Amino acid sequence: MDKKHYMTTIGLEIHLQLSTKTKAFCGCVNEFGKEPNTAVCPVCLGLPGSLPVLNKEYFYRAIKVALSLNCTVSGRMRFDRKNYFYPDLPKNYQISQYDMPLSNKGYLDIVTAQGLKRIGITRVHMEEDAGKLIHDENGVFSLIDLNRTGTPLLEIVSEPDISSPEEAHLYLKNLKSLLEYLDVSDCNMEEGSLRCDANISIRQKQQKELGTKVELKNMNSFKGVKRALEYEQKRQLETISAGEEIVQETRLWNEDKKRTEPMRTKEEAHDYRYFPDPDLADFTISQDIVEKIRESLPEMPQVKCSRFKNEYNLSEYDASVLIMDKCMSDFFEHCVKLYAQPKSIANWLIGELQSYLNEHNSEFKFLSITPLHLTGMIGLIDKGVISNKMAKGILVEILSTGKTAENIVKEKGLSQLTDQSAIQELAYEVLKENPKVKDDYISGKRNALGFLVGQLMKKTQGKANPVVANQMLKYIIEKDKT
Amino acid sequence: MNNFCEFSVYQLLECIRKDNVKATDIAHSVIDRYNNIEPKVSGFAHFDKDILLERAAILDSQSREEHSPAGSMLFKIPVVVKDNICVYDELTTCASKILEGFRPPYDATVVKKLKESGALLVGKANMDEFAFGSSCETSCYGPTKNPYDSERIPGGSSGGSAALTASDQTVLALGSDTGGSIRQPAALCGVVGLKPTYGRVSRYGLIAFGSSLDQIGPITRDVTDCAMLLNIIAGYDEMDSTSADTAVPDYTKALLDDVKGLRIGIPKEYFIDGLDQDVRARIDDAILVLKELGAKFKEISLPHTEYAVSVYYIVGCSEASSNLARFDGVKYGFRRQAESGKQSLIDMCKDTRGAGFGLEAKRRIILGTYSLSSGYYDAYYLKAQKVRTLIKKDFEKAFSDCDIILTPTVPTPAFKIGEKIKDPLSMYLSDIFTIPANLAGIPAISLPCGYSNDGLPIGLQLMAKHFDEETLIRAAYTYEQNSKWKRIKPKL
Numbered sequence: 001m002d003k004k005h006y007m008t009t010i011g012l013e014i015h016l017q018l019s020t021k022t023k024a025f026c027g028c029v030n031e032f033g034k035e036p037n038t039a040v041c042p043v044c045l046g047l048p049g050s051l052p053v054l055n056k057e058y059f060y061r062a063i064k065v066a067l068s069l070n071c072t073v074s075g076r077m078r079f080d081r082k083n084y085f086y087p088d089l090p091k092n093y094q095i096s097q098y099d100m101p102l103s104n105k106g107y108l109d110i111v112t113a114q115g116l117k118r119i120g121i122t123r124v125h126m127e128e129d130a131g132k133l134i135h136d137e138n139g140v141f142s143l144i145d146l147n148r149t150g151t152p153l154l155e156i157v158s159e160p161d162i163s164s165p166e167e168a169h170l171y172l173k174n175l176k177s178l179l180e181y182l183d184v185s186d187c188n189m190e191e192g193s194l195r196c197d198a199n200i201s202i203r204q205k206q207q208k209e210l211g212t213k214v215e216l217k218n219m220n221s222f223k224g225v226k227r228a229l230e231y232e233q234k235r236q237l238e239t240i241s242a243g244e245e246i247v248q249e250t251r252l253w254n255e256d257k258k259r260t261e262p263m264r265t266k267e268e269a270h271d272y273r274y275f276p277d278p279d280l281a282d283f284t285i286s287q288d289i290v291e292k293i294r295e296s297l298p299e300m301p302q303v304k305c306s307r308f309k310n311e312y313n314l315s316e317y318d319a320s321v322l323i324m325d326k327c328m329s330d331f332f333e334h335c336v337k338l339y340a341q342p343k344s345i346a347n348w349l350i351g352e353l354q355s356y357l358n359e360h361n362s363e364f365k366f367l368s369i370t371p372l373h374l375t376g377m378i379g380l381i382d383k384g385v386i387s388n389k390m391a392k393g394i395l396v397e398i399l400s401t402g403k404t405a406e407n408i409v410k411e412k413g414l415s416q417l418t419d420q421s422a423i424q425e426l427a428y429e430v431l432k433e434n435p436k437v438k439d440d441y442i443s444g445k446r447n448a449l450g451f452l453v454g455q456l457m458k459k460t461q462g463k464a465n466p467v468v469a470n471q472m473l474k475y476i477i478e479k480d481k482t
Numbered sequence: 483m484n485n486f487c488e489f490s491v492y493q494l495l496e497c498i499r500k501d502n503v504k505a506t507d508i509a510h511s512v513i514d515r516y517n518n519i520e521p522k523v524s525g526f527a528h529f530d531k532d533i534l535l536e537r538a539a540i541l542d543s544q545s546r547e548e549h550s551p552a553g554s555m556l557f558k559i560p561v562v563v564k565d566n567i568c569v570y571d572e573l574t575t576c577a578s579k580i581l582e583g584f585r586p587p588y589d590a591t592v593v594k595k596l597k598e599s600g601a602l603l604v605g606k607a608n609m610d611e612f613a614f615g616s617s618c619e620t621s622c623y624g625p626t627k628n629p630y631d632s633e634r635i636p637g638g639s640s641g642g643s644a645a646l647t648a649s650d651q652t653v654l655a656l657g658s659d660t661g662g663s664i665r666q667p668a669a670l671c672g673v674v675g676l677k678p679t680y681g682r683v684s685r686y687g688l689i690a691f692g693s694s695l696d697q698i699g700p701i702t703r704d705v706t707d708c709a710m711l712l713n714i715i716a717g718y719d720e721m722d723s724t725s726a727d728t729a730v731p732d733y734t735k736a737l738l739d740d741v742k743g744l745r746i747g748i749p750k751e752y753f754i755d756g757l758d759q760d761v762r763a764r765i766d767d768a769i770l771v772l773k774e775l776g777a778k779f780k781e782i783s784l785p786h787t788e789y790a791v792s793v794y795y796i797v798g799c800s801e802a803s804s805n806l807a808r809f810d811g812v813k814y815g816f817r818r819q820a821e822s823g824k825q826s827l828i829d830m831c832k833d834t835r836g837a838g839f840g841l842e843a844k845r846r847i848i849l850g851t852y853s854l855s856s857g858y859y860d861a862y863y864l865k866a867q868k869v870r871t872l873i874k875k876d877f878e879k880a881f882s883d884c885d886i887i888l889t890p891t892v893p894t895p896a897f898k899i900g901e902k903i904k905d906p907l908s909m910y911l912s913d914i915f916t917i918p919a920n921l922a923g924i925p926a927i928s929l930p931c932g933y934s935n936d937g938l939p940i941g942l943q944l945m946a947k948h949f950d951e952e953t954l955i956r957a958a959y960t961y962e963q964n965s966k967w968k969r970i971k972p973k974l
Contacts, residue, residue, distance in 0.1 A: 042588050046808050048581070048689040049568045049590060053723050081804050083854070087827060092807035142827060144812070273854035275863060278693035278801055280723050 006240075008233050009210055010162035010200045012171060012225075016154045016185050017129060017193040018061050024128045024152035025052030025095065032191055036145035044150035046090035051279050054079075058126070058152040061184045062102055063285070063293050065154055066124045068178055068300060071106030073290050079126070079280045083273040087144055088131040096155075098274040100282070101125035108158075108178070109302065110170045111320060119171050120159030129153045160199065160210065165229035172196065172222045173324060177301050180326045189221050196225050201246070202236045211236075212246040216260060219253045228253035232260050304329060312342035321350045327365040328353075331374075339375035341382070348374060352395055368402050377405035384465055385409065420472070423456070423464055427472045430455045431480075438477060449473060486511045487650045491559055491707045494653060498558055505558040505602055509538035512560055512604055515651050519974050524626050525636075525646035527565040528573040529605035538602060549600045555714060557600035562652040564643050565606040566613055567698065568687040569593050576689050577621035578611045580809045580838030582816040590687020591722070592656060592698050592715045599714045604652050607642030611840045612806065613663055613691045615639050616912040619903050620842045627899070629671060629972035630938055634896040637667030637912075643701045644671040648939075649974055654711050655701040660692045661794050662891075662916025664699045665928035669891035669941020672930045672972075674708045674958070675701045677916075679949045680923035681726035684719030690805040692798035693724075695920040705929060705959040709733035712951065728949060736952035741960045742776035744953075747884035751787035752915055758894040760934035765890050768931045768942050771964055772888075772957075780884060784876040787918060789869050791910055794917045795846075796853050796866035803850030806843070810834060845906065870921050877922045881947045886957050889915050891928040891941035915943060925951045929958050932967040 023030050026043035042050040066073050080098035106121035129151035134143040156175070162168050176187045176194070186193040196219060201211035216232060219225045231253075236246055251260040276282075299307075301323045308319035308329070323329045328349055335345045357364060377394060380386045386394065386409060397408050430452055431438050441448035449470070456469045486494055486508045497503055513531050520526060538558075546554045563569060566576045568586035570593070575581040589597065596603065610620040618626040618641030626641045628634040629649040636645040640657030644667035647655045657664040659677035668675025676699045683698045690696060700711035713734065718727040748769070753762070773779060811817035811834030818833040819825065825833070839847070853862035880887060892912060902909040919926035924945055931942035942961070946954040 042586070045813065047586065047588070047814070048574075048576075048584070048808065049566075049586065049687040050588075051686050051722050051724075053721060083804050083807060085807065085810065085828065085831060087810070087812045087831075090808060090813060092810060093804050271856045273804070273851065273856070273859075275800060275804070275854050275859070278724070279690075 003237060005204055006202050006237060007205050008163055008165075008200065008202050009160045009213075010165070010168050010198060010229060011160040012158045012162065012168060013197045013199070014154075014156040014158075014175065015129075015195040015197075016065075016156060016179065016187070018058060018152045018154060018184050019186055019193070020055060020057045020061060020152050022055055022057070023150040024055055024058050024126070025150055028150065030151055031147075032186075032193070034147055036143075036147060039147045040149070044090075045146060046092075046149075052095060052277075054280060054283070055152065059283075060289075060293060061152075061182075062124070062126050062154055063290060064182050064297065065156070065179065065184060066103035066106065067290070067294050068182055068297060069106040069108055069121050069124060069156070071103035071121060071124050073103045073285060074100065075287070076100060076282055076284055077102050078282045079277045080274045081277045082127075084270060086130070087142070088133045088146075088149070090131070090146060090149060094128060094130065095277055095280070096127035096274075097125035102285075108171065108174055110167065110174050112167055112170060117161075117167065119161045119167075122157040122159050124154055124156050127153050127155060165226045165233060168198065168229055169222055169226040172225060174301075176222075177324050177326065181298055181301055183298075189219075189224075198225060198229060200229055200232050200236070202233065202240070212248050214246065214248065214260075215250040217250060217252055217263075220255065224253060224255055227258060228260055231258065235260065301326075308332075312336060312346070314342060314346055318346045318350060321354070322346060325364050327363075331364070331371060334371035335375050338371055339379060341378060344378055344382075345374065348378065348395070352392060356396070356399060367399060369399055373398050373404060380405050380409065384467075387462070387466060390462065420468070423468055423472050424476070426456055426459050426464070427469070427476050430459070431473070431476060441477060442481065484511060485515050485650055487515055487560055487653055489653065490704060491556065491653060491710050494559060495557070503558070505538035505541035506535065508558055508560060508602060509534050512651065519649050519651060522627065522632055522974055523629055523645050523649050523651070524624060525608055525642040525649065525651060526562075527575065527577050527606045527608040527621070527623055527642060530572075533572070534602075534604060541600065541602060546600065550598055552598070554600035555710065556596065556654070559601050559654060560604045560652045561596055561601045561711075562604050562607045562643055562646050562655040563593060563596075564640050564655070564657050565609050566658055566689040566691075567593060567656060568689070569603065569606070573606060574689070575606075575622075575815075576612045577609045577623055578809075578838065578840065578843065579622045580816050580834070581689075581814075582838075584815045586687070588687065590698075591684035591719045593687060595714050595717075596656075601654070601714075607640065607646055607655060607657075609642055610639035610663075611843050612689070612802070613639035613658060613660055614802075614842045614846050616662070616666055616909055617897075617899070617902065618642065618645075618667070619899060620840055622840060625899055628896045628938075629974060631896065631936075633898055634938070635670070635899050635901075637670035637892070637896065639663040639667075640675070640701060641667045641671075644668050644673055644675065647671070647673045647701050647703060648972060650971075653702075654707060656698055656711075656715070657701045658688055658691075658696055658698050659916075659920065660695045660798060661920050662913040664701060665891050665916045665926060665941065665943060666913060668701055669928045669930075669943075670896040670939060672933075672939030672941075672969075673701055673703050674705055674927065674929045675699065676708050676712060676927045676951070676954070677919060677925060678712065678716065678951060679726070679925045680920075681724055682925070682949065682951065683715050684717070684722040684725045686719055686721040686725075690801070692801040692920075693805060694801060695794075695798055697920075705927075705955060705962050706734070706737055708927070708958075709737055709955050712955075716951075726949070731952055733951060733955055736955040737959045738956050739960050739963050741772055741957055744772075744777045744886060744957060745884040746772065746777050746779050746957075747782035747880055747887045748779060749782050749784045749787065749880070749887060749889060751784050752889040754893070756893055756911075757890065758934070761890050761892070761894060761940050764932040764934075764940045765888075765942060767967075768961060768965070769888065771966065772961060775960060775964060777957075782880050782884060782887070784873075784880060784887075784918065786869065786872045786876050790873055790918045790921060791914055793866045793869045793873065793921060794913075795849065795910065796862050797870060797921075799846040799850030800853045800863050800866075801850070803847045803854065806839075806847055809838065811838070842906070873918055874922045877918070877924060877945075885946065885950075885953050887945040889943045889945070891915060891943040895934045895936070895938035895940055919945050924948055925954055927954050927958050929962060930969070931961075931965065933970065937970070
């Protein structure tokens, strides 16, 4: 069976914690990492008699997200109760939205190798988060932390428009980028402020209806989502190749073993008995508020991308990489204000700095480098004080020590040799030591010069300005010939 | 010794002012009355003499002005609160085993307001478990008895509040009304009970039964006390999204002896075959009185009345099944722990609920769960909501050409303890006249209109438009001032 005859269908379901000051339906602080059960009150504890009141900030932020995902915000929305028994949910029901959600039908564009692709968003709805349970290994007791209970969540459901794990990864990166622009969430998958479940199925290309879908849970990084989908895609293909059928089930991603495993507990078909929450009357969403929020939206990534291309003359690729990380794009603009060399600034950001981040699995916002650091360093290159190659080392030094490039150069005596007479002296030495190579060059072997430059660099421990060295060697050879 | 609880609010306030009566004196009078009468009534779910005296002492340590510059309108006045309304650090159990020992860490908004008004909180009134019932027989503490006949029920679910008010063990009481739970016991115990408009009084701290139907309201001995207590508890509360942000008038200003020109509708659907002859006769007497005072009567129709009970049991039980899900033994109240120590979390919840809830609570949870289940939702819950809308529209139409609707409160006087407890359907019919007001969200009052030939109290119900408690109070007050029957105190 040929892999090429099959296509993959993926849909993603995102749960996003919004970083509001207080919880969704009460006045408790909404903060990660507090002592267990200290950020609680009668309302989020679900004590008898307590009632929920919608946090306006939550509501406005939710509209912001919906609008930036091009969703239609409903004129009327409602909260429903999703009923199920589990002790992390103190009321034993979750306040969620069912048939009258905040918003419907939007999209998010991603740039794939094949070009622009539009991923549909089915809906963005509001719901409260549950608490955390920690089970004793021996099964004697369970601990409950209800700090997270009532944290404002958004559920962002995509259409099954994603056709590869790579696209899923891109979708997540784009979504995260957009949410960072809006400044509504920490988007931290490890801390659980962004959680992602995935549905994946495969089918033969000529087949119209979707294949049997498998739900994947327990991924805790974007790469984890990609790996889980890749594993699952392969597993499903192999299963079908072996003539077996895909079982509709929920599988958990095991990050250590790098595989998906069927959920051990048999999942029963839940009947959540959704019904309108009588404690929260239906909400009318005025068009005025929606328009006001729309006007207040910050510059979105795609708008920024075209602005970068026009204003700074950057390539499509450079601009699109820069804007993906809001912090990096802001940093870029700061740098350009200090030192009007957008192209080289962009190169350093998306080249050296980006690979540093990849290597250290870090994020730009955690770096201690300032725009002054970077522009200072690029200035030294442009003045010929240091070479590009030297700068790479200096950059790592800046990142680890926070010193300026100038200071590093001074301390280590790294300054590039540009003194013509010193280089001239060394050039004569090199030519004297390598007469054969010199003759090769004269006889037309152009790349022989490179060897000679290399030798000169060696003598200066790389401090010589390679351009000056190059010119000097050429000059002496030409002069000798005549 | 005086029984200060016999007094009306005005009388007692005057007495306090003139004779410098202390809250401690009033508390002692309450305890005295409790010792003599309570064994025959069993109206309290929780009564703690020490707490009462402590509270009285605190009130005595302050002047009325010191207590609250805003007026302390109920300074030192005894008030009983139904056991489903949260009082800080005091037992609040909904008369259910499953809330055994529960002391809320907060005050319900109405309790906060009562405390601010300087009221002397006396204790918690008995009730049907979680307000599920019309007889006070489903309480885990045993039934409350009707002060007029100890073999009869006081009505329910606010039976404790009504019986304690009727037996002069308190001046004022708060009840809650989901389908008649204030008005029906008020009628059967010969006192006044008002269910305000849905949203008029905050539900924050009222342990929910049917959240879209529940309202807290006053149970008092006369309409004046009723208006005074409503003044304290009414108003918008930012803690309750369903409370209405509309201005609260001074309801005592509606205490006017004047119904001239008032248009009163008599719905033909309420005067049915099953209506007790004595009840019918007393209602007819009342109509005559109001007619003589210049009210204009008119027969009206509320065509969907016959569906009200069915709609109510589906909507109320559906909401209750979800509201009561939180009682699982995990966080507070009663827990059934396996002796072996080997019990899964879910089994613990099941065992706790199995042993903690009474029969009627289980019946309603199951009924509600069923109505919301997939495959049945459309036929039950959704259909019920649609019919509820029709019932609301019936009232809208009726109120387009009348100001007040007058009906009996209950089809019969108080029945015997044990008479209907095994027959839930006939019990449910006891609320047939009171349920529609909850479904429509309109205000309704029950006030005494005389006695049956056996000497049992009979109640008259008046209903008005949304937020028109003033007209309700004016009509009720006028009738009260002009009624020709003689009030008889229960013989206890």
